[in-house]
Amino acid sequence: MFLNYIFTIGNYDDLSDKESKRVVLLNKITSLGILSHIILGIIVIFIDAENLYILPPFHLAEVFLLSSIFIWQKLRWYQFSRVLLWVVTYIFIFFLSHYIKTDVHNDYYFGVLALLPLLFFDSRIITYSGLILSILGFYAIRISESFISEKYMIDSQTNTAINLFIIIFLIVNYFKTLNEKNEKSLEKKSKELEKLNSFQSQFFINISHEIRTPLTLIQGNSELLSEHPVTNYNPEVQQYNTVIQKQTSSIKKIVDDVIDLAKMNTSEFLLQKKVVILNDFLKRLHLSFQTTFEQKGIIFRYENTLKNCSIYADTIYLERALNNILLNALKYTDPGGEVILQFFIENNQNVVISIKDTGIGIAKEHLSKIFNRFYQASNSINKAGGSGIGLAFSKEVVLMHEGDIKVHSEENLGSEFKIVLPAITTETEVSNTTEISLTxxxxxxxxxxxxxxxxxxxxxxxxxxxxxxxxxxxxxxxxxxxxxxxxxxxxxxxxxxxxxxxxxxxxxxxxxxxxxxxxxxxxxxxxxxxxxxxxxxxxxxxxxxxxxxxxxxxxxxxxxNELIIRINNALINNNEKEKFASSGQLHKHTSNYEAFLMSLKDFISIECNKPEFGIENIVTEFAISKSSLYRKIKSSTGLTPNEFISEIKLQKARVMTELNQVNSLKQLSFAVGFTKPSYFSKLYEKRFGSKPFSKE
Incomplete structure (x- = not known):
């Protein structure tokens, strides 16, 4: 943990990948340098008494200078930090060459020093300047040693070393340049792929939207046909129409999956997670599929020994993810087969939902690809059709729930899909929370x-x-x-x-x-x-x-019918408002009334969850008489105060359902101040044409 903190000092999120790597590398080299100086300083104290007053202070000064690099990195003085490392290392090599025996050849470290600018700078002026200064340092040490030993030290070996410095430098510089070109090329291709992926996603979204319009017409005309006398008196026509409606629903499901799958990698897609009691959730899922499996002659069992286990999940999307897997089990299992739905706790922290079938299984070469978008394993069933997006959609949903999905399968023996999700173990949290019914x-x-x-x-x-x-x-x-x-x-x-x-x-x-x-x-x-x-x-x-x-x-x-009811209700309310407005009872100070209504709406929206909330609370809060309150609301909206309060409550309830802020009728009813959910549900249906949690 500590080393990770040291290595990432100054590595901010807004840095490019290249700069980020350089910051981390500089921190690592600096850390290694500090450690080396500490070790060398300790060694000198014990074995080199002759230089005791020179070397330890020198190593201490080097540790101080190197440590300051972390401060400059944190302050974003990146160029200065890199130059400082080079200078400190230069001084260190030069200094040591005068206190260590010449046959150790410390001056050869200048060859390594010449490579440092290649790691941290893009400028050719800086990199070649580093090479020249390293060569000059190497020559300077050789010349100084010549004066000390009174022996000419610049010989063919020296020239060979310099040539070696230059050759290594040029080789490293070549590969650095080649690597940068490759990285730029990969970055360019990556951006092109992102654009292509974005275009593809938008294409699927647009196509899916276009499909929804004819789909609406098919569904709508099918509904009209089901109400036609010809259909009622002709069972065969009725049967055909039922097939049309069923297939329309299937197409709608595919369209919804395509749209959601295309949006999952964007910031627009957000899950609305709530606490879900898993046992109740899977029971209802089992119940909703049981008849379908029975019609094909497949045994469908739900097995569970745990009672109180819950997870954080978006029930709508998690249900759709499990639906896809169950539909695959139905599709690939022959009559007389068996499908088992169950869940259990793993490692006391994860819950595993298992769907196991005795179907045709999946060949090993296909197992690693079945979660890819639009991929379908080659078998006799898939040749008849399929979109190849169901399992891809399921995996994306599971991953967004911070979980994982695994599959084990053998040909002709069946398959088992395991969805691993984080579990909630707090009993009180589970007992006080319910989740939306999915059937x-x-x-x-x-x-x-x-x-x-x-x-x-x-x-x-x-x-x-x-x-x-x-x-x-x-x-x-x-x-x-x-x-x-x-x-x-x-x-x-x-x-x-x-x-x-x-x-x-x-x-x-x-x-x-x-x-x-x-x-x-x-x-x-x-x-x-x-x-x-x-x-x-x-x-x-x-x-x-x-x-x-x-x-x-x-x-x-x-x-x-929902469309007609919504239009009717809106027209009735609007007509009443217009009639009242035309009666001449509108107050002259309309702008003041509008400001009053805005404040009143906000107050009702905040306080309406209290069961005892009513007109008395408004009268007290706004210091207004009941008659004045009635006059202001009636003149501005055409509604009585009680009708106005009810309207604000219902509008708030609708927003809460659309944003998935609640997950049961009872919870929604209490959230807007209705103590009787059944009565609230009737009011909601009358106002908006459908019950709060009815699926379209």
């Missing part, structure tokens, strides 16, 4: 037809560059008057020409995309409610758009 199914949401009929005269603007998508949305909104725009520019023109009550816009469009379009209508102070309907499901994209102040955000593929 929920999306409830079939029914639109409120009464609301549609009452709002049938509302005008809705659909902004999307995909013609079929616009037609499909218009078909869903048959009770409304719909306008179409191909991009943001056309949409702005339609907003100038018509009274629009609601806007549905895509994100990715030519000329002016959805983000720029929303910014523009906000700049023009257009208050029409806006819903972003897009294939871009990334949380950062969602947050960037929500920060612009839009009213809603829905990703493709979407549930058609």
């Amino acid at each position: 929920k199914t999306t409830k079939n949401l029914e639109p409120h037809n009464s609301a549609i009929s009452s709002l049938s005269k509302n005008h809705i603007l659909i902004v999307d560059d995909h013609d079929e998508m616009r037609k499909y949305i218009q078909n869903l909104l048959h009770g409304y008057v719909c306008y179409h725009a191909h991009d943001g520019i056309e949409a702005l023109e339609l907003l100038r020409q018509h009274k629009i009550d609601y806007i549905i816009t895509d994100y990715m469009m030519p000329n002016m995309d959805g983000y720029q379009f929303i910014k523009e209508i906000k700049n023009q102070q257009i208050t029409t409610p806006v819903l972003m309907l897009t294939a871009r499901g990334d949380i950062n994209d969602k947050l960037n758009v929500l920060r612009l102040g839009i009213d809603d955000y829905l990703t493709k593929p979407f549930n058609k």
Whole structure:
């Protein structure tokens, strides 16, 4: 630990790789020099009494000068530190040559000294100057020895030594130059590969987004077909439609995996880790797959003897990672086979999740490659198809959980995948924490037809560059008057020409995309409610758009009834607000009201988790009467104070679910001040069209 600290003094993160290596090397050479001087000083004290008053102080001075190099390194005086090392070493060699017998040939160390500038400097002037000074030092010692011994010391041996210095210097300099050229070439290729990888990742993301639009149309029309009388009276058509819906879900899963896999190496991808009780998590995972395995005639067992074991994990992504492995076990195991899901503690610190099957196994030559992206082992099953991204996605997820994934397999005997994750052993932490249920199914949401009929005269603007998508949305909104725009520019023109009550816009469009379009209508102070309907499901994209102040955000593929409910609720709220505003009851000091509302929203958002929170708390905090409070809120929002409080609570709940800040209905309900989760869930569904944790 101490040596590592000494060797890395001055090695800051902002240094280039080359400079970083030089800093560490200089620290190591300096440390070796200090140690050498200490040892030599001690030896002199015991065996060289004649030079006792000269050599120990000299070694002490050298130790002092060398030690100061660490200070200069820490202060970033790198060039000075390197020159100081060279000078101190130069003096040391020169000095020793006068106190050690000449037949030891200490002057030959000048040859090594000539190489030091090659290690620490790029300038040719400095490196060749170091060579010349080393040669001059070598000659100076020989000349001084000539005067002392009265014998001519510069002979053919001296010239041979100088030639040897120069030859070694030139050889080392050649390889240094060649190495630097190779490093530059590798760095250039590395940057090109990074650009290519970035382009490839973005390409997959863009393609996946493009796939989501036709996927939405397939899913949407399939849902419409399932409600058609022809389907209801024809079991064969119903069966075909079920297959379409199932395959659509499979494609959606592949698309989601591709997008996430492409984003995993970027800063945009973040896991939302929570404490997860592993036993409950795997039980539900087993339950969700049991029917599927039974349909193929495979025994699927869950084995566990541990009760209280938990991990930090993003339940959504960890479930998807395990799903991929279980689906592989299902795919490669024949009817009559067996798959076992279990977990156990390893070394009292790690938890191991094991998925073992009796399938066809994996050949040894493929084992090291199965986690590579888009790689598939060659076998009769894979020839029928597959994306080759499932296991790559699973491994990336496990690594981001600070874990590891291992596989043991033999052909025709089966495979075992082991996911090793850090375990949490604190009992209190486990007992007070629950995690999200992973086996929920999306409830079939029914639109409120009464609301549609009452709002049938509302005008809705659909902004999307995909013609079929616009037609499909218009078909869903048959009770409304719909306008179409191909991009943001056309949409702005339609907003100038018509009274629009609601806007549905895509994100990715030519000329002016959805983000720029929303910014523009906000700049023009257009208050029409806006819903972003897009294939871009990334949380950062969602947050960037929500920060612009839009009213809603829905990703493709979407549930058609959920879209209708969201539009209905937004229109009802907006119509009530407009009616109240047109009644002439708005306060003259609107700006003051807006500031008051902002403060009120912040106060409610912070305090609403308290079950006893209500109007009395607001009246006390803002020193306002109930009647004044009612008037201010009603005039600004069209809502009563209780409705306003409920709206803030629900909006906060929605943000918390989108950011995965909570992982159970009960926890979310209490976090926004509702003591009855079932009642809260109904309010949430009524407001946003789906339950808090319903999957799309």
